[in-house]
Amino acid sequence: MKKWLLFVLLLITAGCAVGEAAGPEEINTSVDSCALCHMGINDEKAASQVIMKDGTPEKFDDIGCMLTFMKGNEVEQAFVRDYHSHQWLKLDDAYIVQENGIETPMSYGFIAFKEKADAATFTQEHNGEIFQGMKVMDVELKRMKMHH
Numbered sequence: 001m002k003k004w005l006l007f008v009l010l011l012i013t014a015g016c017a018v019g020e021a022a023g024p025e026e027i028n029t030s031v032d033s034c035a036l037c038h039m040g041i042n043d044e045k046a047a048s049q050v051i052m053k054d055g056t057p058e059k060f061d062d063i064g065c066m067l068t069f070m071k072g073n074e075v076e077q078a079f080v081r082d083y084h085s086h087q088w089l090k091l092d093d094a095y096i097v098q099e100n101g102i103e104t105p106m107s108y109g110f111i112a113f114k115e116k117a118d119a120a121t122f123t124q125e126h127n128g129e130i131f132q133g134m135k136v137m138d139v140e141l142k143r144m145k146m147h148h
Contacts, residue, residue, distance in 0.1 A: 024049045024079040024088045025057045036065040037106060045086045046105050048112075050075040063096065064108020068141050080112035083122070087114070095119035096136040099128030108141065 027049075032041045035058040041047050048066040049059050053076050060066040063080055070078060078091035094112040097119050102109040109128075113119040119130045131139065 022051050022055050022057070022077075024051070025059070027059060032059050034059065034061040034065050034106075036060060036069045037062075039105065041105075043105055045081050045083075046111075047081060048091075049079045049088075051077045051079075062104045062106035062108050063110035063112065064104065064141055065106055067108075067110070067136060067139070070137065071141070082114045083111045084118060085114070089114055091136075092133045094133060096131045096133075097122055097128045098131065098136075098139065099123070099126060101126065102128070110136070 027041055027044045027047045029040070029042055029044060033039060034041060039061050041059060041061045043061070046062060047059060048063045049057055050066060050070060051057055053074060055076075058069065060069065066078065066080075079088045080091055080094050080096070081087065082089055082094075089112060094114065095116050095118070096110055096112050098108070098110050100109045102111055104110060111122075113122065116130075116132075122128065123130055
């Protein structure tokens with residue numbers, strides 16, 4: 001009887017986990033490349049990532065590449081890295097700063113902050129525009145990308 005009960009509890013626990021969106025995967029700079037531009041992901045702190053509806057992660061070398069990808073694909077969850085701590089944040093919870101003078105791998109000039117105050121301090125010192133969470137999807141990305 002105890003084995004049966006344990007089996008049922010394991011099934012219930014496994015069933016609960018299936019509906020939850022997975023978190024971001026770690027970036028392997030020697031293997032991973034951007035799902036949009038196909039460049040190698042050399043700068044982990046600039047990387048971003050989405051989890052597709054089927055649970056598949058798609059990794060990006062620049063937040064701008066991720067946002068471009070998101071405009072044409074349905075994703076379950078999107079993640080960016082905090083500019084200071086380099087910890088993963090849900091895009092929904094992040095404050096995104098865009099300023100063309102910020103050097104990023106594909107020159108979109110996006111960086112992310114966990115705290116609004118940190119984003120505000122950065123823009124006071126370096127200029128830029130702050131977007132809260134998914135509001136950054138309203139940006140015209142081609143206008144943002146710097147052409148060298």
